[in-house]
Amino acid sequence: MGRTVLTFAEIRENELRNVSFEALAAAKDISDGGEVVAAVAGSDDDSLAETLFHYGADRVVKVENEILDHYTNDGYFQAYLQVIQTVKPDVVILGHTALGKDLSPRLAARFNAGLISDATDIEVIDEEVVFTRPIYSGKAFEKKRVKEGTIFATIRPNNIQALDKDSSRTGEVLTEEVVINDLRTVVKEVVRKATSGVDLSEAKVIVAGGRGIKSAEGFKPLEELAEELGAAVGASRGACDADYCDYSLQIGQTGKVVTPDLYIACGISGAIQHLAGMSNSKVIVAINKDPEANIFNVADYGIVGDLFEVVPLLTEEIKSLKVGV
Numbered sequence: 001m002g003r004t005v006l007t008f009a010e011i012r013e014n015e016l017r018n019v020s021f022e023a024l025a026a027a028k029d030i031s032d033g034g035e036v037v038a039a040v041a042g043s044d045d046d047s048l049a050e051t052l053f054h055y056g057a058d059r060v061v062k063v064e065n066e067i068l069d070h071y072t073n074d075g076y077f078q079a080y081l082q083v084i085q086t087v088k089p090d091v092v093i094l095g096h097t098a099l100g101k102d103l104s105p106r107l108a109a110r111f112n113a114g115l116i117s118d119a120t121d122i123e124v125i126d127e128e129v130v131f132t133r134p135i136y137s138g139k140a141f142e143k144k145r146v147k148e149g150t151i152f153a154t155i156r157p158n159n160i161q162a163l164d165k166d167s168s169r170t171g172e173v174l175t176e177e178v179v180i181n182d183l184r185t186v187v188k189e190v191v192r193k194a195t196s197g198v199d200l201s202e203a204k205v206i207v208a209g210g211r212g213i214k215s216a217e218g219f220k221p222l223e224e225l226a227e228e229l230g231a232a233v234g235a236s237r238g239a240c241d242a243d244y245c246d247y248s249l250q251i252g253q254t255g256k257v258v259t260p261d262l263y264i265a266c267g268i269s270g271a272i273q274h275l276a277g278m279s280n281s282k283v284i285v286a287i288n289k290d291p292e293a294n295i296f297n298v299a300d301y302g303i304v305g306d307l308f309e310v311v312p313l314l315t316e317e318i319k320s321l322k323v324g325v
């Protein structure tokens with residue numbers, strides 16, 4: 001039974017975010033020979049559609065209206081509603097990102113449909129689409145399905161493997177000029193915060209610091225290690241509360257939820273609220289001078305020691321390995 005699966009691609013600084021490709025892979029998996037349609041809004045760059053084909057889309061819908069250059073719930077809701085009415089999908093997949101979290105409940109409610117949020121896996125069992133999602137702050141997983149109607153889902157970034165790029169794939173591009181009325185909010189200006197380095201929520205490697213780093217300057221050795229690894233820098237709430245770093249770096253129950261391939265926790269005790277944001281990382285390395293620290297209970301590799309000695313040694317070792325390559 002072929003399904004039509006619609007994904008909404010996300011763009012940042014005119015580049016497609018990885019979660020767009022992960023959504024296509026999930027869509028392909030459950031389409032059962034049906035059609036994978038990717039919708040993309042807020043850019044007139046034709047190469048984005050091509051890239052979506054390379055990662056698994058059969059058809060791309062370019063959603064056009066200048067209001068979509070900046071995200072607003074009102075504008076995107078009206079635009080995506082029209083796309084869904086045109087494509088008539090069986091399943092709609094968005095990223096579990098700021099945009100997806102904001103928009104998916106409103107879209108699902110409009111169709112009186114079921115929404116599964118924050119899925120880490122999607123599969124077809126006995127011809128039904130079944131989603132896996134974490135519960136109890138990541139301590140358990142539940143499997144869920146939508147009983148009837150259109151299925152809406154958001155997928156957690158970095159969990160579903162994107163398909164390998166196939167540059168020979170092409171498909172049909174359709175342009176959907178959408179009508180957007182009566183906006184209640186408009187974006188007047190976007191003031192970017194000065195950030196450097198890799199985006200935390202999509203990073204494959206994260207070096208995170210806790211209260212054990214002792215000061216804002218204490219982040220320096222972590223930043224140097226991150227630089228060598230091409231990693232993003234994150235933090236515990238302990239470090240944020242102590243004003244060692246900005247709250248945008250906070251990982252955990254009330255911060256960002258991350259699932260990198262490698263998470264290096266430095267001077268973090270491993271409170272349950274922190275674990276809620278990182279315990280599903282594929283490999284966890286903990287550096288802590290207290291051998292009883294709870295972080296060691298979730299770590300794959302533990303180093304008992306002073307982070308100010310261990311982290312620079314790691315950085316040096318990685319540098320020397322690179323020289324050998």
Ligand SMILES: Cc1cc2nc3c(=O)[nH]c(=O)nc-3n(C[C@H](O)[C@H](O)[C@H](O)COP(=O)(O)OP(=O)(O)OC[C@H]3O[C@@H](n4cnc5c(N)ncnc54)[C@H](O)[C@@H]3O)c2cc1C
Pocket residue numbers: 209210211212213235236237238239250251252253254255256266267268269270271272273274277287288289290293305306307308
């Ligand atoms: C409702 C609620 C929500 C919360 N949400 C979050 C959240 O989203 N994220 C989050 O992180 N926390 C959250 N917290 C806070 C959480 O309970 C902890 O207080 C916090 O995670 C502790 O941060 P920490 O591990 O950096 O600090 P600490 O618990 O103080 O641990 C510091 C660690 O550093 C080690 N250390 C010290 N010096 C060194 C050194 N030189 N070398 C190596 N190790 C060293 C110590 O042994 C210790 O284990 C929340 C709490 C509540 C109540």
